[in-house]
Amino acid sequence: MQFPFSLSRSVRTLRSGSLAFDAWALRWVPADGAAPGDLEEVTAREAVRWLTAEGGARRLPVGVIGPKVATPRQVAVAEELGHLLGEVGLTVLCGGKSGVMEGVCKGNLAAGGQPIGMLPDDDWTLANPYVAIPLATGIGVARNAVIARAAFAMIAVGGEFGTLTEMAYGRHFDKLVVGLESAPQVPGAVYCDTVDEAVDLVCVEFLRLPA
Incomplete structure (x- = not known):
């Protein structure tokens, strides 16, 4: 290419x-x-x-993962990430709850995106207030694997064991996995210092999707 x-x-x-x-x-x-x-x-x-704006592209989602109990810094980075993804027209897929998930949805919605929240619960009203498309799965933490399978790429903002499992699923499914803000170390993941760098990597991945 x-x-x-x-x-x-x-x-x-x-x-x-x-x-x-x-x-x-x-x-x-x-x-x-x-x-x-x-x-x-x-x-x-x-x-x-x-x-995404004029070329009629299909909207494959970018998975954004990270802790439900996040630091203010992680939430701010997630919000910036969601906004930049929204600006380029990429759909965000996350777990739909608080912390990093709420931050990325807030930023994405503000930029005109339609963030998807794949909830572990069976009640869509438990989604954070910035989820545009709540999917109440009722399957608990098994939804982590579904997010990793459905996304064409994943970006982790911080996180511990839960995020680690999602990143590992992403690599198992041969997806691009990007880490920000001291995300867990997973072989094959790419770690970035800035949100801009992460978004650029995801855009390249979008354009390299296999035939």
Whole structure:
């Protein structure tokens, strides 16, 4: 795959060399015809923002995980993360409760997102007040594995044993797992110092989804 990406607004296509991105199938396919004359190079984040806003992309969720009892710093980082993900049009999937989950939902909703809360409970009203789409599973902590399976990538903000299990599930399912704020150490996870770096990694992953 060649980077950076090139965008033609006139013919509404994202290109990478001789390939074009199918926004509904979320895969790269051979491009039809010659390259448009108005191609402009864009970053992965700019490409994802265009795909979700104008390109008709399917909304696969990003899993955001972290402690229910979180520090003020972790909640603030989660809120910033949710806002940036919302700005590029990425859907947040989390456990729907308090702490990091509430922070990321608050930021995502404020940025125009529709955060999904996959609750362990059988009562949707137990979701935090910023969950736009509450899913009352009634399956308890088993929902951790469902989040890891459903998300195309996961970002952990801090956390201990519960977050560790979710990160491990993510790696078991061969998902990109990103750690922020001293998230638990899991082999194969990528650790970032800033929210911006984490969002950029997730955007690249979105554009590298397999055919």
